[in-house]
Amino acid sequence: MTRVSSATTGETTGSPLDPAVASQLKRDAAGLVAAVVQAHDTREVLMVGWMDDEALHRTLTTGRSWFWSRSRSEYWRKGDTSGAVQRVRSVSLDCDGDAVLVTVDQSGGACHTGDRTCFDARPLLTEEPTS
Structure with missing residues (x-):
């Protein structure tokens, strides 16, 4: 396993993802799986991120949500810059x-815009209640 560092925290890990878990993943061409993040208490979908084996390993072992940034090509831990920490449940x-479903206790907004969820601002379809 290649050792990797987070530019944000300087953490380095050398422990690979458990092979029993890794063997169950179907990654895309970039080696990523979608990570749907849901509030533990309300079950509200907060955000979607991307994880490779290392980000998933960090999430499973640290109790915080880790992702791979496709735009910055680096690992990031939710909340390190925004303060909106996700404690993994x-x-x-x-x-x-x-895909993985990560349920969390969310402090602050989960979206990079500051909104509680990344799905508040642009609804494409909403169903009116029927009587």
Whole structure:
């Protein structure tokens, strides 16, 4: 396993993702799986990020949400710059192995815009209640 460093925290890890977990993942061409982040208490979907094996390993072992930034090509831990920390409560793999569900206790807004969720600002369809 290649050792990697986070530009934000300087942390270095050398421990690979558990092979039993890694073997269940279906990664995209870039080696990533989608990570859907959900509030533990309200079940509200907060955001979607991307994880490779290292980001998932860090999430599973540190109790904080880690992601791979496709635009910056670096690891980042949610909350290090914004203060909007995600404390991980559970992590589940979906039936196809191509996404993980991370339930968290969220402090502050989960979206980089400061909104509680990344899905508040631009609804494409909303269903009116029926009587």
